Amino acid sequence: MxxxxxxxxxxxxxxxxxxxxxLLQEAKLAGLTTVSITDHDHTGAIDEAIALGERLGIEVIPxxxxxxxxxxxxxxxxxxxxDHRNPKLQDYLALFRAERLKRAERIxxxxxELSIPLTLEAVLRRVGRGxxxxxHIATALLEEGLTGSYHEAFLKYIGFGRPAYEExxxxxxxxxxSLISEAGGLSFIAHPGSAIExxxxxxxxxxxxxxxxxxxxxxxxxxTAHYRGIVGEYFxxxxxxxxxxxxxxxxxxxxxxxxxxxxxxxxxxxxLH
Ligand code: AMP
Ligand code: ZN
Ligand code: FE
Ligand code: FE
Numbered sequence: 001m002x003x004x005x006x007x008x009x010x011x012x013x014x015x016x017x018x019x020x021x022x023l024l025q026e027a028k029l030a031g032l033t034t035v036s037i038t039d040h041d042h043t044g045a046i047d048e049a050i051a052l053g054e055r056l057g058i059e060v061i062p063x064x065x066x067x068x069x070x071x072x073x074x075x076x077x078x079x080x081x082x083d084h085r086n087p088k089l090q091d092y093l094a095l096f097r098a099e100r101l102k103r104a105e106r107i108x109x110x111x112x113e114l115s116i117p118l119t120l121e122a123v124l125r126r127v128g129r130g131x132x133x134x135x136h137i138a139t140a141l142l143e144e145g146l147t148g149s150y151h152e153a154f155l156k157y158i159g160f161g162r163p164a165y166e167e168x169x170x171x172x173x174x175x176x177x178s179l180i181s182e183a184g185g186l187s188f189i190a191h192p193g194s195a196i197e198x199x200x201x202x203x204x205x206x207x208x209x210x211x212x213x214x215x216x217x218x219x220x221x222x223x224t225a226h227y228r229g230i231v232g233e234y235f236x237x238x239x240x241x242x243x244x245x246x247x248x249x250x251x252x253x254x255x256x257x258x259x260x261x262x263x264x265x266x267x268x269x270x271x272l273h
Pocket of ligand 2: 010014015016040245
C-alpha cells in the first residue's frame with residue numbers, strides 16, 4: 001500500500017483552526033498514515049495526538065516549527081523526532097511564546113498609534129491554546145471590522161516592513177539546530193521556496209541542518225525537483241507536508257495532497273541512530 005506521510009501540520013496550539021483530534025480524523029480520511037504536528041513554538045498537541053494516532057492507526061512523530069533569523073530574513077526550521085519533554089527545549093519554547101505575547105502587545109500599541117482601535121483582549125480571544133501570532137491579529141482585525149480582508153491586514157499593517165510590523169525574538173539557525181539536536185531530534189529547513197536564496201541555503205547546510213522540506217504547497221514541481229537535487233548532493237534528508245492550518249488559510253483541500261512516502265520517514269529514523 002502507498003503510505004503517505006504529512007510532516008507539517010498546525011493545531012490550535014499555534015495558528016491552526018483544529019484541535020489534534022479533528023485534525024487526525026481528517027488526516028485519516030485523507031489517507032495519511034504518518035503525520036507530524038509542527039506547531040509554532042509549541043508541543044502541546046503531541047501527547048494527545050500520539051494517543052489518538054494509536055487508536056486511528058496513524059503514526060505521530062513529535063514536531064515543532066521554529067522561527068530563526070539570518071539578518072532581516074526569517075527562516076523557519078522544522079524539528080522532528082526530539083524528546084518533547086526535554087527541559088531545555090521546553091524552557092526555550094516557553095521563552096519564545098512569552099516573547100510572542102510581548103510582540104503582540106507591541107503590534108497592538110502600534111496599531112493604536114495608527115488610530116486602529118484593536119485591543120489585546122480581542123487578539124487573545126482568537127488564540128486557541130498556545131502561541132500567539134500575526135494570523136490571530138489579522139483575524140481579530142478582520143472580525144472586528146478594522147480591515148477589509150485578512151490579506152489586507154498584512155499588506156497595510158502587520159506584514160514585513162509595514163507600519164505595525166514587529167520582529168519576533170531573534171534566534172540564529174545554528175542555535176535552533178543545537179536546541180533540536182540536543183533534544184535528540186533532526187532539523188529541516190521549512191519551505192525554502194518562499195524566500196531563501198541559494199547562498200543562505202548552503203549556509204544553513206554548513207551549520208548542520210539535517211534536511212530540507214522539499215514538498216510544500218508553495219513549491220512548484222521545478223522547485224521540488226531542485227531541492228531533491230540538493231538533498232542528494234549534500235546527503236541530506238527530505239521532508240514534506242501540507243502546512244495545513246485547518247482550512248483557515250485557503251488550505252481546505254491540502255490534506256492528503258502534499259506528502260512524502262513512508263520510505264523517506266524510515267530514512268530519517270535511520271539517521272537518528
Ligand atoms: P508570525 O509567526 O506571528 O510572524 O506569523 C507568521 C504567519 O503569518 C505566516 O506563517 C503566515 O501564515 C502569515 N503571514 C505572514 N505574512 C503574510 C502575508 N503577507 N499575507 C498573509 N499571511 C501572512
Ligand atoms: Zn502557522
Ligand atoms: Fe512556516
Ligand atoms: Fe507551518
